[in-house]
Amino acid sequence: MTHTRVLIVGSGPAGLTAAIYTARAQLSPLVIEGEPSSTTDQPGGQLMLTTDIENFPGFPEALTGPELMARMREQAARFGAELRVSKVQRLDVTSRPFRAWLTDDEEPSVTADAVILATGARSLMMGVPGEERLLSHGLSTCATCDGFFFRGHDIAVVGGGDSALEEALFLTRFASSVTVVHRRDALRASKIMQERAFANEKITFAWNSQVLEVLGEDRVNGLRLRDTVSGEERTLAVTGVFVAIGHIPNTTLVAGSVELEENGYVRTGLGSFTSVEGLFAAGDVQDHVYRQAITSAGSGCVAAIDAERWLEAQGL
Amino acid sequence: MSDKITTLTDATFDEVVRSSDKPLLVDFWAEWCGPCKMIAPILEELADEQAEKFAIGKLDVDSNVATATKYSVMSIPTLLLFKDGEVVARLVGAKPKGALLQEITANL
Numbered sequence: 452m453t454h455t456r457v458l459i460v461g462s463g464p465a466g467l468t469a470a471i472y473t474a475r476a477q478l479s480p481l482v483i484e485g486e487p488s489s490t491t492d493q494p495g496g497q498l499m500l501t502t503d504i505e506n507f508p509g510f511p512e513a514l515t516g517p518e519l520m521a522r523m524r525e526q527a528a529r530f531g532a533e534l535r536v537s538k539v540q541r542l543d544v545t546s547r548p549f550r551a552w553l554t555d556d557e558e559p560s561v562t563a564d565a566v567i568l569a570t571g572a573r574s575l576m577m578g579v580p581g582e583e584r585l586l587s588h589g590l591s592t593c594a595t596c597d598g599f600f601f602r603g604h605d606i607a608v609v610g611g612g613d614s615a616l617e618e619a620l621f622l623t624r625f626a627s628s629v630t631v632v633h634r635r636d637a638l639r640a641s642k643i644m645q646e647r648a649f650a651n652e653k654i655t656f657a658w659n660s661q662v663l664e665v666l667g668e669d670r671v672n673g674l675r676l677r678d679t680v681s682g683e684e685r686t687l688a689v690t691g692v693f694v695a696i697g698h699i700p701n702t703t704l705v706a707g708s709v710e711l712e713e714n715g716y717v718r719t720g721l722g723s724f725t726s727v728e729g730l731f732a733a734g735d736v737q738d739h740v741y742r743q744a745i746t747s748a749g750s751g752c753v754a755a756i757d758a759e760r761w762l763e764a765q766g767l
Numbered sequence: 768m769s770d771k772i773t774t775l776t777d778a779t780f781d782e783v784v785r786s787s788d789k790p791l792l793v794d795f796w797a798e799w800c801g802p803c804k805m806i807a808p809i810l811e812e813l814a815d816e817q818a819e820k821f822a823i824g825k826l827d828v829d830s831n832v833a834t835a836t837k838y839s840v841m842s843i844p845t846l847l848l849f850k851d852g853e854v855v856a857r858l859v860g861a862k863p864k865g866a867l868l869q870e871i872t873a874n875l
Contacts, residue, residue, distance in 0.1 A: 487805040489844070489860035499801045517801045538863075587842035587859045596800050599828065600841045670839075 454562045455481040456767065457758055458551060459532075460539050460704065461569035463496025464744045465734025467523040468751030469567045469758075474530035476759045481561065482527065482534045483553065489593060492701070494536055495520035496571045497735070498744060500593050502621050507744050519744070542566070542704040544730050564767045565729045565758045568705060568717065569751060572698035572735040572742075577609065581665030582694075589671025590692045594618035597693075601626050606691030607674055609662055611635060615695035616644040622693065623653040630687060632657045634679055657687060665692060700736045714739060723754035729765075731758050771814040773824040777831045783824060784849050790821040790875055795838075795845045797829045802861035803844040809864045817868070820875060821848070848874050 457473045459466050462484035473480040484494035491497040498504070498516035505513045528534060541552040543559070549566050550559035574592050576582060582590060591597040594608075598621060606626045608619040611633035619629045631648065636658045638645050648654050659679040666673040666686065674687045700716045702709075710718045710726035716739050723731040733754035734747040775783055775793060784791055794810055796803035814823045828835040828843060838847060838854070848856040848871060856874035858867065 486863040487802065487809065487861040488863075489802040489842075493802070493805065493861065495801075499805075517804070587845075588839075589841060591842060593802075593842075596802060597842045599797065599799075599843075600835070 452558060452560060452562065453481065454548065455479065455533075456564045456762060457481070457567060457755075458483070458549065458561055458563035458565070459567045459569060460542070460551070461485065461496065461571055461734070461736075462494050462524065462534070463498065463520070463569060463571050463734055464523065464748040465571070465736075465751035465754070466496075466567070466569035467520070467527050468748040469569060469733055469755040470527035470532040470534070470751075471523070471530060472752050472755030473567075473758060474527060474532040476755070478759060478762070480532045480567075481563070482532055483539050483551070483561075484534055484536050486536060486538045489596060491571065491573050495524070497573075500595055501617070502595050504744060523748075539704060544705060544708050544727050547729055549729065564765070565731065565762055567723070567751075567754045567758055568725075568730060568732045568736055569734045569754070570701040570704065570736045572700045574694065575697045575699055577662055577665075577694060577696060579662055579664050581667065585665050585667055585671050585692075588669060589667060589690055590665055590694070592694050594621050594693050594695075598622050598625050601691040603627055604690045605688065606630070606693065607632050607657075607687060607689040608693045608695060609633075609674075610695035610697070611638045611640065612695070612697065613640045613644050616640045616648045618693050618695050619654055620644075620647055620651060623651055626653065626691065629654050630657050630689065631655070632660050632662060632674065632676065632687070634661050635659065660687075698735065698739075698742070700739070702736060705730070712739075722757045723750060724757060729761065731761075769811045769814045771818055771823065772810065773822065775824045775826040775831070775834075777833045780826065780831070780834045785852050787822055787849065790855075791849045792821055792823045792871060793847045793849065794823065794825045795828050795835055795840045795843050795847070796825060797827060797843060799829075800843050806844055806861045806867070809867060812864065813868065813871075817871075821871065846871075850875075 457480040501516035548562040553560040664675040731754040733750040846858040
């Protein structure tokens with residue numbers, strides 16, 4: 452069993468920024484990064500599945516998500532943060548020191564004076580018939596991983612936010628046509644992304660369209676849609692479907708022991724303080740409004756400073 | 768890359784699969800695929816540790832589209848386990864080492 456003053460759970464921009472700051476404050480943080488996966492639940496977090504990042508200050512020439520995360524990780528390691536590719540299976544924040552389990556053992560693997568929860572959020576699935584069956588048979592949640600296989604295909608992207616448009620634009624490199632399927636008549640995405648999407652001749656929009664079913668036996672061959680205004684149903688013939696409809700926070704580890712917002716995100720008051728003393732939250736697990744790499748990194752810094760001052764006040 | 772891992776191409780694929788005296792695990796990957804990079808070191812380790820039980824090959828889908836299409840690979844990383852020239856298991860997506868090994872071993 453290891454004892455650490457600061458345990459950081461998660462290694463997206465929030466977790467790694469918290470690691471850089473607490474490491475520089477000589478708190479020798481331990482970061483439990485997560486495990487390899489093809490979802491956002493992996494070391495580096497959601498940015499591992501993105502392409503170019505053009506809005507992170509200091510990188511005018513843009514860089515890829517995985518590159519940015521590799522740099523943050525290197526920076527955290529340079530100042531002495533211990534980084535472990537492993538997953539926290541269970542976390543007990545009901546008494547201090549907090550306890551974390553990385554295995555199924557009865558004994559906790561780590562005890563910690565303070566915990567910074569930076570577990571992020573994951574993509575929502577549509578929850579319609581056909582979706583699970585056709586996942587990786589034409590239905591994908593990762594455009595950067597799978598876009599290549601849709602060279603010359605007519606495909607659909609479901610969603611209306613920045614991530615949906617980013618995927619749609621990326622997929623035009625391969626696909627013959629990309630239909631953005633959105634349940635409303637206007638996009639949530641930022642102006643610049645909207646302008647780019649509207650200007651791309653491969654992209655068309657299916658407005659007011661709700662997905663009822665993903666069609667196809669062993670391969671996607673269409674989407675069954677309902678017009679939310681007229682109620683009419685129709686089939687959109689596509690051989691690929693990418694889902695980008697939003698996110699839910701990864702709060703399983705603290706379910707029942709910390710106060711959540713009504714929408715399920717961890718409630719933070721001033722700064723990164725949660726309802727549990729010594730437990731701090733940063734990044735997308737507590738932010739459903741901004742959800743940017745830079746705001747997430749910023750909140751990781753906030754959590755590091757909060758944790759440092761709190762530990763000092765406790766004499767820990 | 769571990770010298771135990773064989774690089775496969777459209778041209779060599781069938782021959783290597785057919786002539787493998789052990790079960791052969793083929794990693795369909797590409798340079799631009801983040802999750803593929805994440806499991807690459809795991810496969811290197813497995814190539815050394817499990818050399819007695821199975822062999823490992825890698826196929827870059829970018830330059831070997833025909834084989835990827837033939838095996839209906841539409842998502843990477845995809846790992847196909849071949850036994851006597853036939854696909855006996857299909858693992859899609861990056862996973863931790865323990866989980867990968869468990870699924871491979873169960874199908875050997």
